[in-house]
Amino acid sequence: MDVILFLIFALIAVVCAINVVVQTHPISSAISLIGVMGSLAILYLLLGAEFIAAAQVIVYAGAIMVLFVFVIMLLNAGVEVKRGRSFMVQLLGVPLLIAFLGLVAWIVERLYPEGTTVHFGGFTGGSAQAIGRALFTTYLLPFEITSILVLIAILGAVVLGRKEMD
Amino acid sequence: MSQVPISWFLTLSAVLFALGIAGFLFRRNVITVFMSIELMLNAVNLTFVTFSYKLQQVNGHLFTFFVMVVAAAEAAVGLAIILTVFKNRQTLNIDDLNSMKD
Numbered sequence: 001m002d003v004i005l006f007l008i009f010a011l012i013a014v015v016c017a018i019n020v021v022v023q024t025h026p027i028s029s030a031i032s033l034i035g036v037m038g039s040l041a042i043l044y045l046l047l048g049a050e051f052i053a054a055a056q057v058i059v060y061a062g063a064i065m066v067l068f069v070f071v072i073m074l075l076n077a078g079v080e081v082k083r084g085r086s087f088m089v090q091l092l093g094v095p096l097l098i099a100f101l102g103l104v105a106w107i108v109e110r111l112y113p114e115g116t117t118v119h120f121g122g123f124t125g126g127s128a129q130a131i132g133r134a135l136f137t138t139y140l141l142p143f144e145i146t147s148i149l150v151l152i153a154i155l156g157a158v159v160l161g162r163k164e165m166d
Numbered sequence: 167m168s169q170v171p172i173s174w175f176l177t178l179s180a181v182l183f184a185l186g187i188a189g190f191l192f193r194r195n196v197i198t199v200f201m202s203i204e205l206m207l208n209a210v211n212l213t214f215v216t217f218s219y220k221l222q223q224v225n226g227h228l229f230t231f232f233v234m235v236v237a238a239a240e241a242a243v244g245l246a247i248i249l250t251v252f253k254n255r256q257t258l259n260i261d262d263l264n265s266m267k268d
Contacts, residue, residue, distance in 0.1 A: 006170045010178045017182050017205060021189040026197045033201050036182070040208055043175070047219045052211075052230050059234050064204065064241045071245045072197055075252050080195040081259060093191060097184050104180040108173045116220045117169035123219045130224050131231070139228050146235050153239030160246035 002119050005046060009039040026077045030068050037061040048123035051131045175216040182209035196251075196258050200244055207237050 016035035023029045037060045044053035135143055186209060189202030211230045218226025252258060 002168050002170050006174065010174070013178065014181055014185075017185040020198075020201060020205060021185055021192070026195055026201075029198050029201055033205060036205065037208060040212060043178075043212065044215055046170070047175070047215050049215045049218070049227055049230075052215060052227050055231065055234060056211075059238060060204075060208070064238055067241055067245055068197065068201060071248065075197075075249070075258065077195065077197060077258055080193070080198070089191070093188075097188055100187070101180055101184045104184075105177050108176040108180070112171070112173045112176070116172045118172055118175065118216075118219060119169045123222060125222065125224045126218070126227055131227055134224050134228055135231070142232060146232060150235060150239050153242050157242040157246040160243070160250050 002046065005120075006043065006118075009042045013039040013043070024079045026072045026080075027069070030065060030072060033068075034061050034065050037065070046120055047118060047126075048121070049126040051126060051128045172216060172220055176213060179209045179212040179216070182206075182212070194259050194261060196248055196260050196263070199260060200241075200248070204237060204241070207233055 013036050016032040016039070019032035020029045020036065023032065037056060041053045041056040041061070044050075044056060183206050186202045186206035189205065190199055193199055193202065211233055214226040214230045214233070216226075218224065218230075248258075251263060255263065257263070
């Protein structure tokens with residue numbers, strides 16, 4: 001059952017990710033990226049990360065992608081113009097990527113040949129309570145620094161986005 | 167055989183990361199390049215949560231949480247920069263945005 005669930009949503013994630021790269025229109029890429037994020041949320045649930053799954057849907061699929069779609073609509077971005085790429089990219093790009101992927105898969109298979117298996121309910125420490133406790137004890141300083149970072153990001157976005165006033 | 171090997175999760179993460187690299191390198195639209203970066207961040211998040219399961223610790227979830235916050239901040243500032251650049255240049259093609267190159 002868990003294997004079937006994993007295979008279905010991993011397949012959806014990979015197909016949507018390929019679609020992100022292949023589509024020429026930015027809106028199609030954005031919709032496909034939402035598909036990737038949704039199926040990753042299901043996989044997080046399988047790994048026992050309920051809070052992260054909820055945050056994935058709310059923050060990534062909800063907030064960030066809405067921001068992307070807003071900007072695409074605002075700029076009226078159309079189909080991207082095809083250009084001739086450099087010879088090196090055409091010749092080496094895809095083989096290098098496949099080599100990278102093969103290397104990573106080989107390392108993973110070597111490190112975890114018969115390692116831990118994942119089944120639903122195998123890890124119950126991912127609740128909002130456990131995360132909140134860790135966030136406000138062990139990770140209190142990074143949490144506060146992150147809040148300052150978000151404040152700076154808000155100010156930066158406002159300054160960059162405002163109309164020029166002389 | 168109702169249990170998923172942990173290497174499958176890591177391999178899926180590597181596949182998504184490689185696709186993100188492909189989008190980052192091959193695409194010419196600056197917004198799509200930005201979305202490829204988000205795809206790579208998602209792949210790394212999956213690795214964090216997988217290792218958190220393997221080690222039976224919650225720390226990986228915390229790192230994923232911080233990555234999400236940084237990604238949100240990055241998206242806000244990055245898209246504001248894209249808006250400003252488009253206002254000045256009227257283009258989204260990264261081949262035309264090369265004034266820092268020469």
